[in-house]
Amino acid sequence: MSSLPLxxxxxxxxxTVLAAPVTATFLGDFGAEVVKVEEPGRGDFTRGTxxxxxxxxxxxxxxxxxxxxxDLRTAAGQRLIRDLVPHFDVVITNYRxxxxxxxGLDPDALSVLAPDTVLxxxxxxxxxxxxxxxxxxDRIASAFAGLTHVTGDADRPPVRSGYSTIDYMAAYLGAFxxxxxxxxxxxxxxxxxxxxxxxxxxxxxxxxxxxxxYAATGRIRERxxxxxxxxxxxxxxxxxxxxxxxLHAGTDPLFRRLTALMGRPELADAPEYATRGxxxxxxxxxxxxIAAWVAGHTADELxxxxxxxxxxxxxxxxxxxxxxxxxxLERGSIVHVEDPEFGELPMPAPIPRLSRTPGSIxxxxxxxxxxxADVYQDLLGLTPAELTALHADGVI
Numbered sequence: 062m063s064s065l066p067l068x069x070x071x072x073x074x075x076x077t078v079l080a081a082p083v084t085a086t087f088l089g090d091f092g093a094e095v096v097k098v099e100e101p102g103r104g105d106f107t108r109g110t111x112x113x114x115x116x117x118x119x120x121x122x123x124x125x126x127x128x129x130x131x132d133l134r135t136a137a138g139q140r141l142i143r144d145l146v147p148h149f150d151v152v153i154t155n156y157r158x159x160x161x162x163x164x165g166l167d168p169d170a171l172s173v174l175a176p177d178t179v180l181x182x183x184x185x186x187x188x189x190x191x192x193x194x195x196x197x198x199d200r201i202a203s204a205f206a207g208l209t210h211v212t213g214d215a216d217r218p219p220v221r222s223g224y225s226t227i228d229y230m231a232a233y234l235g236a237f238x239x240x241x242x243x244x245x246x247x248x249x250x251x252x253x254x255x256x257x258x259x260x261x262x263x264x265x266x267x268x269x270x271x272x273x274x275y276a277a278t279g280r281i282r283e284r285x286x287x288x289x290x291x292x293x294x295x296x297x298x299x300x301x302x303x304x305x306x307x308l309h310a311g312t313d314p315l316f317r318r319l320t321a322l323m324g325r326p327e328l329a330d331a332p333e334y335a336t337r338g339x340x341x342x343x344x345x346x347x348x349x350x351i352a353a354w355v356a357g358h359t360a361d362e363l364x365x366x367x368x369x370x371x372x373x374x375x376x377x378x379x380x381x382x383x384x385x386x387x388x389x390l391e392r393g394s395i396v397h398v399e400d401p402e403f404g405e406l407p408m409p410a411p412i413p414r415l416s417r418t419p420g421s422i423x424x425x426x427x428x429x430x431x432x433x434a435d436v437y438q439d440l441l442g443l444t445p446a447e448l449t450a451l452h453a454d455g456v457i
Contacts, residue, residue, distance in 0.1 A: 064092070064418065065091055065092025065418060065420070065421065066091050066092055066415070066418040067088055067091045067092040067093040067240075068092040068093075069092075069094075070092070070093040070094070070150045070151065070243065071093070071094045071096070071148065071149045071150050071151070072085050072088050072089070072093045072094065072095045072096070072149060072150065072151040072152075072153065073096055073098065073145060073146065073151065073152045073153065074095050074096065074097040074098065074126065074153055075098050075142070075152060075153060075154040075156075075166070076153055076154050076155040076156075076183065077106050077107075077155070078105075078106045078107065078155075078198070079107070079122075079198075079199065079225055079228040079229075079232075080155065080183050080199075080227070080228040080229070080231035080232045080235065080260055080263075081153050081154065081155035081181070081183040081232075081235065082097070082105070082107075082122065082123075082153075083122060083228065083229060083232035084153055084181065084183065084231075084232045084235030084236050084239070085097070085126065085153050086122050086123070086124065086125070086126070086232070087232060087233065087235075087236040087411075088151070088236055088239060088240075089124065089125035089126055090125060090420035090421070090422065091411065091415075091418070091420045092418075092420075092421075093151070094127070095125060095126040095127065096126070096127045096128075096129060096145075096149075096432070097123060097126045097127065097128050097129070097427075098129055098130075098131050098133075098142070099113075099128055099129070099130050099131075099429060099430070100130065100131075100132065101130040101131070101132055101430070101455060101456075101457060102130075102429075104130075104429040105119065105123070107119045107122055107123070108426075108429070113428075113429035113430075114429075115402055115403075115426060115428065117403055117406060119426040120398075120400050120402075120403060120406055120408075120425040120426045121406070121408045121409075121425070121426070122426070123425070123426030123427065124398070124408075124422050124423075124424060124425050124426060125422060125423055125424055126424075126426065126427060127427060127431070127432035127435065127436060128426075128427040128428065128429055128430055128431050128432055129430060129432055129433050129436045129437065129457070130429060130430040130433060130457045131456065131457055132455060132456055132457070133164050133166075134164075135454075135455070135456055137451065137454065137456045138456050138457075139164050139165055141437075141441070141451075141456070141457075142164075142166070143165060143174060144441055145436075145441065146171055146174055146175045146178065147174060147175040147178065148440045148441075149175070149178055150177075150178060150179060150243065151178065151179045151180075151181060151239055151243070152171065152175070152178055152179070152180050152181065153181040153183065153235070153239075154181070154182060154183075155182070155183045155184060156184075157184060157185070157194055157195075157196055158184065158188060158194055159194055161182075168180060168182065168188065168255045168257075172253065172255060175253065176253055177246065177252050177253045178253040179239055179242040179243060179246065179254060179256065180253065180254070180255045180256065181235055181238065181239060181256040181258070182255065182256065182257055183231060183235055183258045183260065184197075184257075184258075184259060184260065185197025185198075185201065185259065185260050185261070186205075186259050186260075186261065187257055187258070187259035187262070188255075188257045189257070197260050197261070198260075199221075199225040199226070199227045199228045199260075200221055202227045202228075202231075202260040202261040202263075202264060203221050203222065203226070203227050203261075203264055204221075205261045205264075206227065206261040206262075206263075206264030206265040206267075206268070207264070207265065207268055207271065207282075208221075208222070208226075208227065208264040208267070208268070209221050210282075210283075210284070211271075211282050211283065211284055211285070212284065213284045213286070214284060214286040215283065215284045215285060215286055217284075219284060226264075227260060227261070227263050227264045228260070230263035230264065230267065231258060231260050231262070231263040233263075234258060234262070234263050234266075235256070235258055238258065239256070242254050242256060268282075269282075287307075288344075288348075289311075290341060290344075291341060292309075292311035292337075293311060293337070293340040293341050293344045293347065293348075294308070294309075294310050294311065294316070294319070294340065294344075294347060294348060295308070295309040295310070295311045296308070296348060296351075297377065298351060298352050298355040298356070299352070299355070299356060300355055300356065300358055300359055300360040300363060300376075301356060301357055301358055301359050302359045302360055304359075304360035304376055304377065305360070305376065305377040306355060306360050306363060306364060306374060306375070306376050306377070307374060307375055307376075307377060308355075308367055308372060308373065308374040309372075309373045309374070310372050311337070311340075312337070313329075313335075313336070313337065315371070315372055315373075316334070316340065317329040318370050318371050318372050319367075319370075319372050321370070322366060322367065322370045322372065323350075323351070323354050325350070328347075328350070333346075333347075334347060360376040361376060364376055383395075384407060393410050393414075394409065394410055394412075395407050395408070395409065395410065396408060396409075396410045396422060398422050398425055399425075400425045406425065408422070410422075430457070433448060433452075433457055434448060437451075437457070
């Protein structure tokens, strides 16, 4: 295997739940040395316990990381972290601005302390603006970004996504910003810089043309359920085995393929369905025809027939479906990693897939404070006696 592309880059993960630490996870997947700072005795939220244990979630999202413990609420802990920062190429944190200032971790302080370090601040509302001091999580960011407002059926209250979508979108933005800043530092000689990423901005950037359309027409994007009123047919349907199947035949060529498969090729030339505009106008009777046809087939069988005919379709997949799906497995989207506590664990592979320098999972999430001696002695030159004293004082 080729060397990992971020080998030699050292990242300090000074964050918790969820976008910021996952940013560090993505960088670690591609070779960065990631040191995770955790609260002594308790550890990160994703450990899943109050006593610093390990959960399968931790095994996945703390993969390729080292763990050190440090109480940032103490003056000694704050001195240690400031000693550590200059040894890292990247520092990632997500504490609120008032906390950052109280602990001496704000951008002004750290950029003077480590001028060549890329400083990543993933905060709820960013480092500027009237809401800068507010806290946030994925649910709140989704609400503020407008994503929740447009999610769900038109005749029901909005719902959030079933996953922490914005957290992971923001993590990818964070990782992209890091490699961009490192490229600038290392090829242009521009030094370090401050990356200011608000959690809600990932969801806002995914809002398609909602803002420009509103500015031009005054139209406010609302909930549409499973249907797009401008693309017909494209929806989900119930199959003979009680599952749901999603299909998209919204273009004229796709619709013609669908009607041929349905045994109703004449529908493609019928005036009420022959064009995109006509199908939009007569969507309800068309959807009724498709629903009746889908109901006579099982999900897997019909998905295969549709895709063989060139019509994009998929059953709605549960995680159990995904875990057994041959495409996920053969493509390597799922990898099985040996964990010392849980045995063989399936988890998402490093994504995206690079042809020359693919990512890898070298270790699963570490034990709490497993690398205290390595990091504090190797980077800061502390002695075993000093580590023992810090531990006794509750600093590490």
